[in-house]
Amino acid sequence: MKDNTIIDTFLHPKSVAVIGASKNPMKGGYRILNNLIANEFKGKIYPVNPNSSGEIFGLEFKKTIMDIEDDVDLAIFYVPNRIIPEILGDCVEKKVKGAIIEASGFEEIGVDGLELTNQIVKITDNFLKIRIVGPNCMGLTTIDGSSDSENKGGFFSSFLVFNEYKRGNIAIISQSGMLNGGYFTHLVQKYPGLGFRYSATIGNKMDISEIEFLEYFLKDETVNVIAIYLESFKNPRKFIELCREAKKYPKKTIILVKGGLTKQGQKATITHTAAISENKDLTEALIKQSGIIKANSFFELFEYARTFSMIYNSNKKLPENGRLSIIVGSGGAGTILADLTVKYGFELPVLSKKSYNILEEIFPIWMPPNNFALVDIWPAMEKAITTNSNPNDVMRSAFNAVLSEPKIEGLINFMFCSRQFRALSSVDVLIDTVKNYTKPVFFFLIGENKELKYITKKLSENNIPSFSNLESVVKNFRVLLDEAHNKSKN
Amino acid sequence: MKDNTIIDTFLHPKSVAVIGASKNPMKGGYRILNNLIANEFKGKIYPVNPNSSGEIFGLEFKKTIMDIEDDVDLAIFYVPNRIIPEILGDCVEKKVKGAIIEASGFEEIGVDGLELTNQIVKITDNFLKIRIVGPNCMGLTTIDGSSDSENKGGFFSSFLVFNEYKRGNIAIISQSGMLNGGYFTHLVQKYPGLGFRYSATIGNKMDISEIEFLEYFLKDETVNVIAIYLESFKNPRKFIELCREAKKYPKKTIILVKGGLTKQGQKATITHTAAISENKDLTEALIKQSGIIKANSFFELFEYARTFSMIYNSNKKLPENGRLSIIVGSGGAGTILADLTVKYGFELPVLSKKSYNILEEIFPIWMPPNNFALVDIWPAMEKAITTNSNPNDVMRSAFNAVLSEPKIEGLINFMFCSRQFRALSSVDVLIDTVKNYTKPVFFFLIGENKELKYITKKLSENNIPSFSNLESVVKNFRVLLDEAHNKSKN
Numbered sequence: 001m002k003d004n005t006i007i008d009t010f011l012h013p014k015s016v017a018v019i020g021a022s023k024n025p026m027k028g029g030y031r032i033l034n035n036l037i038a039n040e041f042k043g044k045i046y047p048v049n050p051n052s053s054g055e056i057f058g059l060e061f062k063k064t065i066m067d068i069e070d071d072v073d074l075a076i077f078y079v080p081n082r083i084i085p086e087i088l089g090d091c092v093e094k095k096v097k098g099a100i101i102e103a104s105g106f107e108e109i110g111v112d113g114l115e116l117t118n119q120i121v122k123i124t125d126n127f128l129k130i131r132i133v134g135p136n137c138m139g140l141t142t143i144d145g146s147s148d149s150e151n152k153g154g155f156f157s158s159f160l161v162f163n164e165y166k167r168g169n170i171a172i173i174s175q176s177g178m179l180n181g182g183y184f185t186h187l188v189q190k191y192p193g194l195g196f197r198y199s200a201t202i203g204n205k206m207d208i209s210e211i212e213f214l215e216y217f218l219k220d221e222t223v224n225v226i227a228i229y230l231e232s233f234k235n236p237r238k239f240i241e242l243c244r245e246a247k248k249y250p251k252k253t254i255i256l257v258k259g260g261l262t263k264q265g266q267k268a269t270i271t272h273t274a275a276i277s278e279n280k281d282l283t284e285a286l287i288k289q290s291g292i293i294k295a296n297s298f299f300e301l302f303e304y305a306r307t308f309s310m311i312y313n314s315n316k317k318l319p320e321n322g323r324l325s326i327i328v329g330s331g332g333a334g335t336i337l338a339d340l341t342v343k344y345g346f347e348l349p350v351l352s353k354k355s356y357n358i359l360e361e362i363f364p365i366w367m368p369p370n371n372f373a374l375v376d377i378w379p380a381m382e383k384a385i386t387t388n389s390n391p392n393d394v395m396r397s398a399f400n401a402v403l404s405e406p407k408i409e410g411l412i413n414f415m416f417c418s419r420q421f422r423a424l425s426s427v428d429v430l431i432d433t434v435k436n437y438t439k440p441v442f443f444f445l446i447g448e449n450k451e452l453k454y455i456t457k458k459l460s461e462n463n464i465p466s467f468s469n470l471e472s473v474v475k476n477f478r479v480l481l482d483e484a485h486n487k488s489k490n
Numbered sequence: 491m492k493d494n495t496i497i498d499t500f501l502h503p504k505s506v507a508v509i510g511a512s513k514n515p516m517k518g519g520y521r522i523l524n525n526l527i528a529n530e531f532k533g534k535i536y537p538v539n540p541n542s543s544g545e546i547f548g549l550e551f552k553k554t555i556m557d558i559e560d561d562v563d564l565a566i567f568y569v570p571n572r573i574i575p576e577i578l579g580d581c582v583e584k585k586v587k588g589a590i591i592e593a594s595g596f597e598e599i600g601v602d603g604l605e606l607t608n609q610i611v612k613i614t615d616n617f618l619k620i621r622i623v624g625p626n627c628m629g630l631t632t633i634d635g636s637s638d639s640e641n642k643g644g645f646f647s648s649f650l651v652f653n654e655y656k657r658g659n660i661a662i663i664s665q666s667g668m669l670n671g672g673y674f675t676h677l678v679q680k681y682p683g684l685g686f687r688y689s690a691t692i693g694n695k696m697d698i699s700e701i702e703f704l705e706y707f708l709k710d711e712t713v714n715v716i717a718i719y720l721e722s723f724k725n726p727r728k729f730i731e732l733c734r735e736a737k738k739y740p741k742k743t744i745i746l747v748k749g750g751l752t753k754q755g756q757k758a759t760i761t762h763t764a765a766i767s768e769n770k771d772l773t774e775a776l777i778k779q780s781g782i783i784k785a786n787s788f789f790e791l792f793e794y795a796r797t798f799s800m801i802y803n804s805n806k807k808l809p810e811n812g813r814l815s816i817i818v819g820s821g822g823a824g825t826i827l828a829d830l831t832v833k834y835g836f837e838l839p840v841l842s843k844k845s846y847n848i849l850e851e852i853f854p855i856w857m858p859p860n861n862f863a864l865v866d867i868w869p870a871m872e873k874a875i876t877t878n879s880n881p882n883d884v885m886r887s888a889f890n891a892v893l894s895e896p897k898i899e900g901l902i903n904f905m906f907c908s909r910q911f912r913a914l915s916s917v918d919v920l921i922d923t924v925k926n927y928t929k930p931v932f933f934f935l936i937g938e939n940k941e942l943k944y945i946t947k948k949l950s951e952n953n954i955p956s957f958s959n960l961e962s963v964v965k966n967f968r969v970l971l972d973e974a975h976n977k978s979k980n
Contacts, residue, residue: 330673
């Protein structure tokens with residue numbers, strides 16, 4: 001009975017009961033209901049609360065789950081820990097397939113919590129009679145359509161307000177509820193183009209864990225990037241096995257950030273999700289065996305996820321040999337980038353005669369281009385301005401010179417964002433040029449806030465990653481190279 | 491004759507000639523003039539151009555510098571490299587004290603450029619007759635008053651538009667012109683509270699180098715933080731000596747990012763500023779001997795500069811033993827932070843009975859606080875909400891509990907920024923609490939864009955650094971600890 005179709009039920013339920021539904025907007029039970037309604041969940045919804053009567057959002061309150069006449073796929077619990085076992089008993093009797101338990105107060109609080117857990121194990125007959133996600137989580141999200149689209153919809157069970165999202169190719173598995181709550185909001189506003197397909201928070205993972213979701217996301221063709229935050233591994237052997245299986249898929253990348261790598265972090269996980277966390281050495285060995293991408297923080301996790309999401313969306317080829325090119329309008333930025341490419345294992349190769357000639361033509365005689373793949377474009381721009389040529393042609397030529405070079409696998413382009421400079425360097429021209437190649441191109445952007453936002457948006461709509469930190473640009477290129485190596489080891 | 495008063499003349503000139511002044515807004519010679527006028531430079535300004543006549547901004551064009559009747563402190567050159575030696579000859583005759591040469595095309599372009607340099611050395615009698623900043627730079631900036639204030643003013647010689655800035659305690663020394671141009675604009679818009687006193691770009695440093703500016707900034711009481719980008723050291727021994735002298739000043743910190751650490755980077759510096767760059771090992775040894783803070787990128791350079799700027803502005807005490815506390819509203823963020831504090835050499839100490847008791851009171855009985863300095867505040871907030879207490883009192887108590895603990899030297903506070911949550915957690919209450927302590931407090935902020943900006947602004951106005959990347963928070967705390975150690979070694 002413990003097969004994978006249960007995850008399909010958890011992520012695409014046809015009918016859900018909200019246990020602890022409330023008319024009080026300050027309560028989580030209100031917000032879960034509101035999230036389902038406002039985001040146009042297409043299944044049936046049953047508000048359940050023995051202390052409420054009448055209707056909410058046009059739906060009639062039920063006293064208990066037993067009062068619902070139809071079948072119920074899922075019960076979402078937003079009630080205090082103490083009363084959960086009894087209601088779960090009702091769910092078992094009603095043959096509800098799954099329960100999402102968001103309350104905390106189980107193993108992580110010690111003996112009293114453990115007693116509650118034991119009651120649940122007994123009532124569910126070791127989770128044979130009903131499957132459980134949680135406790136101590138922020139529920140699950142499935143995004144079928146973007147929040148600003150006509151066909152919005154999906155499944156939304158976070159107890160925080162959830163109203164802004166874009167459908168995309170990223171799936172989250174997390175032992176931190178924040179990734180289906182405040183941090184999710186943060187991400188969608190920080191990276192307006194970034195699209196998600198699922199966010200699954202698993203909390204204490206009393207029953208269902210990262211394993212079942214990972215298995216499901218591997219097979220789900222709408223998912224390219226799986227971003228994971230774990231405090232402990234439920235089944236390390238199986239986790240490694242699944243990660244290795246991911247290499248078979250050309251467009252599937254797994255990124256992991258692991259909490260509790262140090263004694264101090266382990267003390268934190270015990271009171272957070274009751275996780276007995278694997279230390280740094282064990283985790284690094286496991287990551288190496290799994291052949292997945294490691295992130296050091298939530299920031300890196302989602303910066304990398306964004307990069308892979310865009311690379312897959314735009315069908316770019318992962319670099320394999322680490323030969324890069326750089327185009328800059330600042331010698332200082334060029335120098336720092338050149339140093340950073342060495343730090344992260346890249347080479348700026350010597351240019352072929354053909355590429356060099358293209359560049360030579362756009363550069364002034366007194367300041368010829370470098371003979372290797374670092375192009376400081378400023379003298380060429382100045383030449384264009386003083387000779388009344390179109391500076392956009394200069395930029396296009398420079399892009400073509402390096403990107404057409406067979407040995408070069410990608411480009412980092414520095415762009416200064418200034419409203420004044422739009423005529424000098426049009427982002428549209430550059431986007432059009434990038435489209436002619438399967439090589440990844442990253443932008444490093446600095447400049448005026450407003451123009452920076454405008455250019456970031458344009459790039460993001462065309463799946464071109466941009467950054468405002470030189471080290472981030474190079475690091476994000478590095479994970480592409482790592483992933484190519486991971487996949488080739490298969 | 492080569493004394494330090496010349497730097498005073500370069501940064502606070504009484505009269506300047508703009509060589510290559512132009513009526514054409516597309517030309518740098520126009521923009522330099524415009525920057526001086528628009529930013530209310532209080533000295534005399536003389537536009538010089540043999541091909542122009544009449545007036546600009548109400549100032550009469552002079553054909554040559556010899557036509558100016560009064561004395562001239564500085565000549566700012568925005569003319570092509572080839573004609574510079576001749577005009578410099580005029581300046582020498584006119585007894586101009588200093589010249590800022592912004593044009594490129596000297597040693598960095600090879601033999602032809604070297605010939606120009608030799609001519610200049612001869613004409614200036616080895617810089618005895620006139621001192622030179624540059625060539626190949628973006629000039630100097632002195633900020634006497636913020637751009638939005640009534641008493642704005644200073645000295646502005648960048649050839650890029652310069653119109654937004656705040657006066658503060660940071661001084662820049664840079665071999666990249668960008669730090670007095672596009673990147674400067676980027677910084678002031680990215681960190682609206684960040685204030686600068688000077689930005690000195692030194693380019694190829696044919697004559698004046700980092701040494702003279704460093705010496706000046708050490709003695710200038712308006713400067714607390716000196717942010718430096720170098721591609722080579724003009725005089726390593728003297729540089730180390732000056733950096734060591736900085737330790738004598740309780741409120742003076744030097745941060746360095748060095749370009750050209752690798753072969754690839756060194757190839758870049760040669761065609762940028764003609765610098766023969768010291769490699770990684772030499773540079774690291776020099777930084778160690780100097781006892782200064784090392785940054786890996788422009789991003790880190792200014793993130794650290796901002797941190798020190800705020801710490802000095804608010805008279806906070808640098809941590810010495812690395813005992814920190816953390817308050818989070820997310821167990822996941824708490825776990826990652828706990829790991830990161832170990833990575834960067836911090837300890838989250840066990841709480842005293844007194845501090846623990848304060849926390850115990852605000853926490854629910856079923857979920858007591860940790861006994862060490864990682865406070866997951868959420869259960870306490872929930873208790874406040876369900877018992878109708880003021881959640882702001884909870885936050886204030888938590889801050890006081892950890893900050894009043896003698897062994898704890900600072901606090902990292904996680905804050906979720908949501909318009910809805912203002913009543914739950916008021917940033918004003920937290921700011922007031924922080925003011926009662928000399929211990930540095932950093933905020934980690936995530937949430938809704940708009941609210942995040944609102945809170946960032948409030949914190950920044952009160953000199954409280956905030957970050958949206960957990961690793962950055964801890965890294966920035968680490969440099970405070972490093973600086974305390976640097977200073978104690980004196």
